[in-house]
Amino acid sequence: MQPFTVLTAIAAPLEIPKIDTGMILPGRYMRRHRRPGHDYGEAFLYDLRFDEAGRPREDFVLNMPVYREARILVTDGDFGCGSSREGAAFAVLDYGLRALVGPSFGEIFQVNCIQNGILAITVAEAIVHDLWRQLRAEPGAEMTIDLPRQVLVAPNGTTHAFEISALRKDRLVRGIDDIDATLAHADAIDSFERARRAAFPWLPTARRE
Amino acid sequence: MSRTLFEKVWSEHVVVVSPQGEELLYVDFNLINEGQSFLAFDQLRIEKRGCRRPAQHLAVTDHYLPTINRERGTAGMANPEIRRVVEMLDENATEFALPHVGWHHHDQGIAHVIAPELGIAQPGMLITCNDSHTATNGAVGALAVPVGGGNQLRHVLATQTVWLKKPKTLRISIDGRLPESVTAKDVILSIIRAIGVGGATGYAVEYAGSAIRSMSMEGRLTVCNMSIEAGARIGMIGPDDTTFQHLAGRANAPRGADWARALAYWTTLPTDAEAAFDRELTFDATKLAPMVTWGTSPEDCSPVDGAVPDPSAIGDADRRRHVERALDYMRLTPSTPLEQVAIDRVFIGSCTNSRIEDLRAAAVVLEGRRAVVPGMVSPGSSAVKRQAEAEGLDRIFLAAGLEWRDSGCSMCNGSNGEIVAPGERCASTTNRNFEGRQGRGAMTHIMSPAMVAAAAVFGRLADVRRLSGH
Numbered sequence: 001m002q003p004f005t006v007l008t009a010i011a012a013p014l015e016i017p018k019i020d021t022g023m024i025l026p027g028r029y030m031r032r033h034r035r036p037g038h039d040y041g042e043a044f045l046y047d048l049r050f051d052e053a054g055r056p057r058e059d060f061v062l063n064m065p066v067y068r069e070a071r072i073l074v075t076d077g078d079f080g081c082g083s084s085r086e087g088a089a090f091a092v093l094d095y096g097l098r099a100l101v102g103p104s105f106g107e108i109f110q111v112n113c114i115q116n117g118i119l120a121i122t123v124a125e126a127i128v129h130d131l132w133r134q135l136r137a138e139p140g141a142e143m144t145i146d147l148p149r150q151v152l153v154a155p156n157g158t159t160h161a162f163e164i165s166a167l168r169k170d171r172l173v174r175g176i177d178d179i180d181a182t183l184a185h186a187d188a189i190d191s192f193e194r195a196r197r198a199a200f201p202w203l204p205t206a207r208r209e
Numbered sequence: 210m211s212r213t214l215f216e217k218v219w220s221e222h223v224v225v226v227s228p229q230g231e232e233l234l235y236v237d238f239n240l241i242n243e244g245q246s247f248l249a250f251d252q253l254r255i256e257k258r259g260c261r262r263p264a265q266h267l268a269v270t271d272h273y274l275p276t277i278n279r280e281r282g283t284a285g286m287a288n289p290e291i292r293r294v295v296e297m298l299d300e301n302a303t304e305f306a307l308p309h310v311g312w313h314h315h316d317q318g319i320a321h322v323i324a325p326e327l328g329i330a331q332p333g334m335l336i337t338c339n340d341s342h343t344a345t346n347g348a349v350g351a352l353a354v355p356v357g358g359g360n361q362l363r364h365v366l367a368t369q370t371v372w373l374k375k376p377k378t379l380r381i382s383i384d385g386r387l388p389e390s391v392t393a394k395d396v397i398l399s400i401i402r403a404i405g406v407g408g409a410t411g412y413a414v415e416y417a418g419s420a421i422r423s424m425s426m427e428g429r430l431t432v433c434n435m436s437i438e439a440g441a442r443i444g445m446i447g448p449d450d451t452t453f454q455h456l457a458g459r460a461n462a463p464r465g466a467d468w469a470r471a472l473a474y475w476t477t478l479p480t481d482a483e484a485a486f487d488r489e490l491t492f493d494a495t496k497l498a499p500m501v502t503w504g505t506s507p508e509d510c511s512p513v514d515g516a517v518p519d520p521s522a523i524g525d526a527d528r529r530r531h532v533e534r535a536l537d538y539m540r541l542t543p544s545t546p547l548e549q550v551a552i553d554r555v556f557i558g559s560c561t562n563s564r565i566e567d568l569r570a571a572a573v574v575l576e577g578r579r580a581v582v583p584g585m586v587s588p589g590s591s592a593v594k595r596q597a598e599a600e601g602l603d604r605i606f607l608a609a610g611l612e613w614r615d616s617g618c619s620m621c622n623g624s625n626g627e628i629v630a631p632g633e634r635c636a637s638t639t640n641r642n643f644e645g646r647q648g649r650g651a652m653t654h655i656m657s658p659a660m661v662a663a664a665a666v667f668g669r670l671a672d673v674r675r676l677s678g679h
Contacts, residue, residue: 017531018406018506020643027624030245031273031290047645052631077527078407081440081506082643083622084341086357087245104407107442108341112357125527165374167229178360179258182368185225185233189370192224192235193262202463202471203237204329205264206308 001117003175004147007098009071011143011155012061013132016048019075020082021109023048025091034090041094066140074131074143075102080109080120089113099145101152103128114168115178119147121162130154147173211481213378214447215413218352218478222335224370231374238329239365240320240338241268241307243298244624249339249363250301260305261369267329268302268309269320270295272624276587276614279312288626305366318590318616321345321560325430326592328459332448332475337365342560342640344436348429349455350448350478352413355437376411376443377487380480382418385494390674392570393428394562394638394657396420397435398500398510400492405508410440412488415480420494421446426455427566434561435640438507447479501547501656501670502642504535509642511547513660513672519543538644539652540632547670550654553633555584555611555665556647557658559621562638563589565596567658571638572602574662574676575609581668584661585612585627587619611665623648636664 029043049060056063062070073092079102080088089112092100098118103125105113113120134155135141141155147169152160164172171181182189197203212220225233246268253259260266273294278285286292295312302309310316316323320338324330324346332350337343339358346353356362356371365371383396401408414436421429429446436444446452453472456462463471498512509532511518517536520543523529536543541550557563557571568588586606588594594616597603603613620627621639628648629635635653638661639646642653654670663673 015530016534017527020641020646022622022641022643022646026645026649027622030624031294033251034248047649052649078440078506081406082341082437082641084339084343084355084357084437085245086248086339086359086361089357090248090359104410107410107440108355108357108437112359112361115357115360165230167227167231167372170229178364178372179367182233182364182370182372188224189233189235189368193369196235196237200333200471200474202331202467203334204331204461206267206329206461207264208302208306208308209314 001175001177004098004117004119004172006144006146007071008142008144010067010069010140011072011074011135012067012070013074013135014061015076015132017076018078018081021080021085021088021106022083024080024088025085030085030087037094039094040087040090041096044091044095064139071097072099072101072143072145073097074128074135075100077103079105081106084108086112089116089118092118101128101131114172117172117175119145119172121152121164123152123160123162127160211483213480213484213486214350214415214445214478215352215378215443218333218335219375221333231372233370234335234373236337236365236369236371237265237334238336239266240324240336241266241362242271242320242338242340243273243294244339245358246339246362247294247297247301248359249366250305252359252363253366258367260307260366263306264308265369266307266366268298268307269323270298270311270317271319272618274312274617275625276617276619276627279615282313291626316591318592319560319563319618321434322563322589322593325349326590328456328462331456331462332452332478337371341437342434344442344444345430345434345560347443347445348426348433349452350445350475352443352445355442376413378415379409379412379488379490380415380417380486382489382491383416383420383494384418384491385420387420387494387497390499390659391497392657392659393424393431395497395500397432398507399497401435401439401507402510404439404490406438406506407440409436412441413443413445414441416444416446422449425566426451427564430564431561435507438640448475449479499657499660499673501660502654503539503541503547504532505538505642505644506535507640507642507655509535513547513670515547517541517543517545517547548672549669551669552582552636552654552664554582554629554635555580555661556620556635556637556639557661558587558589558619559639560589560618561640562658563587563593565593567638568593568597568602571658571662572605574659574666574673576605578609578666580610580665582665584665585614585620587614588616590616609665620647622646629653636661636670
């Protein structure tokens with residue numbers, strides 16, 4: 001996983017509420033294998049970015065040339081609600097985004113993002129509306145997200161603190177994968193498992209047929 | 210100290226308490242669908258990691274499996290991409306030595322239908338699955354949590370554990386007797402309408418109250434199933450006699466002396482009388498009505514005797530923007546009575562509403578009547594299918610002009626290729642009415658099985674209470 005420390009990049013405003021994971025990664029793209037960083041970017045918000053004939057919708061914000069290099073998306077409420085497909089996070093990442101800022105996110109999606117090195121941060125609705133206003137006024141403006149200090153710097157220089165669990169922050173900043181962190185507790189898992197089996201011998205197990 | 214059901218089950222599974230805000234929990238059982246699980250297996254192969262406890266996993270082929278032409282095996286799957294996803298789960302289950310209920314299996318069905326049916330889902334367990342509707346299994350008093358199909362599933366396979374931030378607790382009590390024709394689906398849709406699709410985000414929900422206590426296990430599974438449509442990853446119901454009767458004799462339920470020990474443990478799990486929740490909500494069951502959705506989010510619903518909302522009358526700017534966009538996508542005119550909305554097809558199925566009680570409810574409405582639009586019925590499992598056929602329900606659906614299919618997720622999200630055509634409007638017993646959910650440009654109205662059956666008879670959204678004799 002690529003570490004996340006301080007990101008300064010073009011931010012795009014995406015002012016559509018309740019974009020679910022099926023819009024972020026349409027189901028028909030979920031059959032694809034993926035080389036991390038490739039393969040899923042094309043599918044990102046496909047039906048919003050392209051019309052039925054596959055032509056880019058010129059009025060869609062991410063199709064504006066000024067947002068070609070955007071790395072931050074300022075989203076609307078409930079972004080990533082719905083299906084748990086982790087491919088939605090892959091699509092965000094492969095499209096080239098590293099951070100999402102919004103008033104609320106689907107919980108599974110937000111966890112999937114953070115576990116894949118995408119910082120998805122929740123800030124108050126009023127701040128989001130203010131960021132949209134600034135980004136609309138100056139298309140292509142940059143924002144900074146400073147994870148170690150947990151602050152977001154708006155295009156006009158105002159700063160906003162954001163929250164993230166200390167554990168996620170630590171793993172994101174260091175780019176540590178969850179499995180490696182877990183295997184440090186291998187002995188604890190072994191003894192927990194033995195005790196649980198002994199206390200609850202009826203717990204179900206399945207067999208290969 | 211008084212504790213909630215959730216707190217009791219959670220604390221039983223904590224392996225490592227992290228000072229940094231997440232805990233490592235032990236996974237008793239994990240279900241795997243073909244979804245994007247191939248991404249997890251791809252990565253494990255690269256890392257040369259195996260599965261730690263194969264007997265505590267069950268691979269279930271449900272999302273990509275067509276509901277026709279089963280007798281022809283994988284050759285009956287016309288779309289090569291879809292066939293490949295089905296084959297990959299077969300191959301991955303074999304390579305990682307995982308138990309597998311595949312397309313050819315006697316128990317084949319939708320994961321969240323067969324886990325309770327086989328007695329795999331039991332009170333007090335921690336269950337994971339790479340599917341957002343995993344909370345369905347919480348209806349038996351389990352802590353059932355969805356995990357991402359790539360990294361998180363890979364983590365569960367390799368370590369039999371999952372990192373989770375402990376959610377806050379929310380009790381939703383539904384008290385009183387449900388009126389005639391008001392079902393579990395109407396209960397959960399009414400809750401989602403009231404609190405919104407983000408209303409329970411960050412909470413583990415416990416459903417309680419006399420309406421839940423008197424609800425069948427099938428109904429409880431439907432309520433817990435749609436927890437995620439209110440934003441909650443976890444939904445649970447305290448185990449009681451209904452739960453124990455449901456479990457007794459199931460293939461994986463404890464037997465003999467184990468049954469007595471298990472029962473003694475399970476009866477300690479319900480929330481203590483004095484336990485406090487972070488948040489409480491109450492609903493009056495007697496005030497609820499049959500619901501239908503009109504928009505592109507599960508919260509966009511209304512009692513069936515209502516009308517399409519008028520965005521110009523909505524004060525909140527964000528809400529107005531959403532409703533305008535939803536009505537545009539759904540091709541609906543503000544203030545149109547919902548019962549005037551004509552439909553093109555119906556679908557009865559999905560992990561939400563495909564159990565035997567659901568099929569019976571639809572069959573009662575359709576018996577002796579004809580559907581005026583095409584549609585299909587997909588039972589939630591092969592066992593449900595056999596039971597329905599033993600009761601003659603298949604003949605009622607066929608006589609009404611609907612197709613009687615095999616089991617799978619099917620038209621709920623169309624990943625098996627069974628989709629609603631662009632511009633078509635479908636009355637559906639499923640759980641999501643998002644833009645493009647049932648196919649690009651498809652318009653979905655979700656409701657209970659009896660309401661879908663009524664819509665099939667009238668060719669429009671319809672109040673099932675209008676049909677005499679029902």
